[in-house]
Amino acid sequence: MARSIVQEFTKGLWDEVPPFRLVLGLCPVLAVTKSVENGIGMGVATTFVLVCSNVLVSMLRKVIPAKVRIACFIIIIATFVTVVELVMQAFAYPLFLKLGIFIPLIVVNCIVLGRSEAFASKNGMFRSLLDGLGIGIGFTLSLSALAAVRELLGTGDLTIWEKPIQVFGPSYQPFSFMVEAPGAFVALGLMLCLMNLVGKK
Amino acid sequence: MRDMIKMLLVLTILATLSGWVLAAIRDNTKDRIENQVLEFVKGPAIRSILEEATNDPIVDRFQLKDGDMERTFFVGVMDGAPRAVTFETSGKGYGGDVGLMVGIDVTDNQIMGVGVTTHGETPGMGAKAKTDPSFVAQFRELPLKGPVKVTGDGGSINAISGATITSRAVCSATNDALQIYEKLKPQLTEKLKEFNK
Amino acid sequence: MGDLIVLAISCILINNILLAQFLGNCPFLGTSKKMETAVGMAMAVVFVLVMAGVITWVTNTYFLQKLGLEYLRTVAFILVIASLVQFVEMFLKKSIPALYAGLGIFLPLITTNCAVMGVCLININEEYNFLQALVASFSYAVGFGLALILFAGVRERILLARVPRPLQDTAIALVTAGILSLTFMAFKGMV
DSSP states (O other): OOOOOHHHHHHHTTTTTTTSSSSSOHHHHHHSSSHHHHHHHHHHHHHHHHHHHHHHHHHHTTTTTTHHHHHHHHHHHHHHHHHHHHHHHHHHHHHHHHHHTTTTTGGGOOOHHHHHHIITSSOHHHHHHHHHHHHHOOOHHHHHHHHHEEEEEEEEEEETTTTTEEEOTTTOOGGGGSSHHHHHHHHHHHHHHHHHHHHHH | HHHHHHHHHHHHHHEEEEEEEEHHHHHHHHHHHHHHHHHIIIHHHHHHHHTOOSSSSTTTEEEEETTTTEEEEEEEETTTEEEEEEEEEEEETTTTTEEEEEETTTTTTTEEEEEOOOOOOTTTTHHHHOOHHHHHHHHTOTHHHHHHHOOGSSSSSSOTTTOOOHHHHHHHHHHHHHHHEEEEEHHHHHHHHTTTO | OHHHHHHHHHIIIOOTTTSSSOOOOEEEESOOOSSSHHHHHHHHHHHHHHHHHHHHHHHHHIHHHHHHGGGHHHHHHHHHHHHHHHHHHHHHHHHHHHHHHHHGGGGHHHHHHHHHHHHHHHHHHHTHHHHHHHHHHHHHHHHHHHHHHHHHHHHHHHSSSSOOGGGGTTTHHHHHHHHHHHHHTTTTOOO
């Protein structure tokens, strides 16, 4: 079934949105969603790597020998990850400190390698670009949504551009379980359940 | 055989290109990254010590050799003359090394202030060394003779409750700094003259 | 010696790589449906992680740092890990077929297991020396295995329970992992 170009982009936003529909790349999802800011930062970084590596892999797909394709993909992805690492250190150092080792770990994020292998190595450049962009934006939105739920319940605030906004007012007793490690698992599990409820055909 | 050569060729070209691109980006961002690290890791401590400085201490920095180690010194200019230098030392804390920025008032020969930069101490306990300004405030205006000690060891510094090891680490880092200052004083005085405006 | 034991305990229990640091969660959910696969994956991770930890430490200390190429760390590490996994796979196939039969199918998955890459990076960030890096890699791997096997045991029981439809499969697994993570939180403050 051939998809239209628009569908190539929009499938990443709902039909195949990671990490809910495609249960991949969970580590950053769980680890950096303590605050909305971190979630968005991680999402944007991943999107950049995803789009760039998708385009490059698709451009080179005829040149790369099948036997060493994974090695080639890894070199391409790792290069872009290092670019993100350096640029983020130079221009958004506080965010880099908060995201810590999860920036270099984009390299082993299964979503990125998965898209190169499953999509970009078989499709044209423009489609790969849209695919990367769609999946990337979907991933960013999921991260932000999960982060918003966790931060809101866990602290009562929402932090945007380093300014905390008190949403529930000062009398709110923070449900700090949500920003601790176990809260990440439970929140993601319940959101997945919600997605299943809404998305049931 | 041809496959083999093609495989090697593609991998080599990719790896070379990747290295080349990264080296180029790295060269262009190197100075910015260095400044960012100083600004966000050491910056807050330096600025809190040199509150009254009229210059930007992070820009006015120089390096001196201490044995086989390079130390970076940040200069605080007050009333048009270089008044203080700050530099970083470290002490053994509860959760690894505690990095401490120590500011020395070269005019009045006393400690201008200290501030924790990096640490791995327990939040709410040892981490107070960084978050609670009243602890480090005790180091202000202490004489350079040293040694600085917590009250339990016969000194004058009230330790953070529940975090004696952290408090001791801060003291020992301060004492290290005093010794380094004594040792490098001649070179430092020489260097500081350059900042007279 | 005492320091190393403390390090080991904190890596296995307190900073458990799966439940507290969130590294390696894809295989955690993917291979924990059956006890058998969980044990296989756990063994493969211990095997590869210790080797990867040591080799990346050596690469970083004697190669990248000496040449001032720290910014190539991500690229270098992932290539080292990927080739290590390939090499181990070939070696096992030829020399120890019995072990290969047990671990074989899990090995390719390990390249993209962020637990392996993550531990290698933690070893460098924490500035561990060689011995500490070795102990930390081994302990993190043991912690990974412990959590994975415990979780697989729980999941086998969940199969027998009646789970509401929208919660089935991954969703209930995540909630269960949350509860397991909560129990591991009790180890905090032990060291």
